[in-house]
Amino acid sequence: xxxxxxxxxxxxxxxxxxxxxxxxxxxxxxxxxxxxxxxxxxxxxxxxxxxxxxxxxxxxxxxxxxxxxxxxxxxxxxxxxxxxxxxxxxxxxxxxxxxxxxxxxxxxxxxxxxxxxxxxxxxxxxxxxxxxxxxxxxxxxxxxxxxxxxxxxxxxxxxxxxxxxxxxxxxxxxxxxxxxxxxxxxxxxxxxxxxxxxxxxxxxxxxxxxxxxxxxxxxxxxxxxxxxxxxxxxxxxxxxxxxxxxxxxxxxxxxxxxxxxxxxxxxxxxxxxxxxxxxxxxxxxxxxxxxxxxxxxxxxxxxxxxxxxxxxxxxxxxxxxxxxxxxxxxxxxxxxxxxxxxxxxxxxxxxxxxxxxxxxxxxxxxxxxxxxxxxxxxxxxxxxxxxxxxxxxxxxxxxxxxxxxxxxxxxxxxxxxxxxxxxxxxxxxxxxxxxxxxxxxxxxxxxxxxxxxxxxxxxxxxxxx
Numbered sequence: 001x002x003x004x005x006x007x008x009x010x011x012x013x014x015x016x017x018x019x020x021x022x023x024x025x026x027x028x029x030x031x032x033x034x035x036x037x038x039x040x041x042x043x044x045x046x047x048x049x050x051x052x053x054x055x056x057x058x059x060x061x062x063x064x065x066x067x068x069x070x071x072x073x074x075x076x077x078x079x080x081x082x083x084x085x086x087x088x089x090x091x092x093x094x095x096x097x098x099x100x101x102x103x104x105x106x107x108x109x110x111x112x113x114x115x116x117x118x119x120x121x122x123x124x125x126x127x128x129x130x131x132x133x134x135x136x137x138x139x140x141x142x143x144x145x146x147x148x149x150x151x152x153x154x155x156x157x158x159x160x161x162x163x164x165x166x167x168x169x170x171x172x173x174x175x176x177x178x179x180x181x182x183x184x185x186x187x188x189x190x191x192x193x194x195x196x197x198x199x200x201x202x203x204x205x206x207x208x209x210x211x212x213x214x215x216x217x218x219x220x221x222x223x224x225x226x227x228x229x230x231x232x233x234x235x236x237x238x239x240x241x242x243x244x245x246x247x248x249x250x251x252x253x254x255x256x257x258x259x260x261x262x263x264x265x266x267x268x269x270x271x272x273x274x275x276x277x278x279x280x281x282x283x284x285x286x287x288x289x290x291x292x293x294x295x296x297x298x299x300x301x302x303x304x305x306x307x308x309x310x311x312x313x314x315x316x317x318x319x320x321x322x323x324x325x326x327x328x329x330x331x332x333x334x335x336x337x338x339x340x341x342x343x344x345x346x347x348x349x350x351x352x353x354x355x356x357x358x359x360x361x362x363x364x365x366x367x368x369x370x371x372x373x374x375x376x377x378x379x380x381x382x383x384x385x386x387x388x389x390x391x392x393x394x395x396x397x398x399x400x401x402x403x404x405x406x407x408x409x410x411x412x413x414x415x416x417x418x419x420x421x422x423x424x425x426x427x428x429x430x431x432x433x434x435x436x437x438x439x440x441x442x443x444x445x446x447x448x449x450x451x452x453x454x455x456x457x458x459x460x461x462x463x464x465x
Contacts, residue, residue: 043056
């Protein structure tokens, strides 16, 4: 693949719509556009200023394909850093394809996934982590994931990594210089300052690595498993949370045989709720498989909502002592998971009975899934388990697995450098670990790349971006 030719693609979603945008980018983009675009006022696109919009017709010979707006972006002041033309045409699928095919016949090439953004990176318009944030921004489906992508696109993470790399590179240069004067026993790198830098880099790397747990949750959503015995209202609660009839509700115990999942946004954070099969002893093979899957979903969840039937507790059908044993089992089996104990069917018990239950069971939340009573309070409780402090304070949060892996490897190398300082190793030995740490820093921002890495990253983009 060459990145010096001219590419074309639909930049808006495929299918019919009010309008569509077709993007041309490359050294011949304006020349190709001039061949097919005829301005109503007789203007020549090649002579127009950058960032201007012009009304005209797209023609294939004497045949008019559509009346369009042509927007001119001249290099280097464009998204890709190349000459770029964007045609805003009517959203007919037929018109879209006719214009694209016409561009192809005029010597353009179909863009590959993410190729416009790849060219932006190759032409220095953004670094690699910012380019990856473009894909995150397109796929963001909550306020939190959107904010994270915007922060990374603006270069906060890149700037922090680049600053650390620059400081380390300066010291690495001094240490490498010392090797050239080894016989004279000259020290160019101040060891006290070098120790302070290594301590600073270790601190920042650990903070960024720790932020990945929060970032991954905010980006991908928080899985919440709704568990409990059969017929306590798990499916009704899922429907109440989603405000739609997503799960089948029945008075027959064991109706839910498989897990049902759906997502909603609460306070700008995406939560993925999982309705599971009721946990009980059963001889039904299908129900047994559903119960097995319930425990698998608890393993995957970050928060567990343990739902009980309040009326059964008050009637004595279920004792508080037995319930406490069940809660203890879940806590012991999943000690790292947040657990919320929720009493359903609060609409059929009295205020006095509600007080009695809350006194008997610590942190019990009472709801009525059928009427919606207490459901909003439950949503608010879920937000407590999300650490949004770093997001609100505009701190750098790592969300990308590739970046996380590179940070871990960089920290390993910096730890080796620290061990070398403590052991009094010579500069030539420490220089090896410093160079390796610099390599991993460079991998994040794209100062060090290879075709396989770029191929893996941009293959996940949509065509036209």
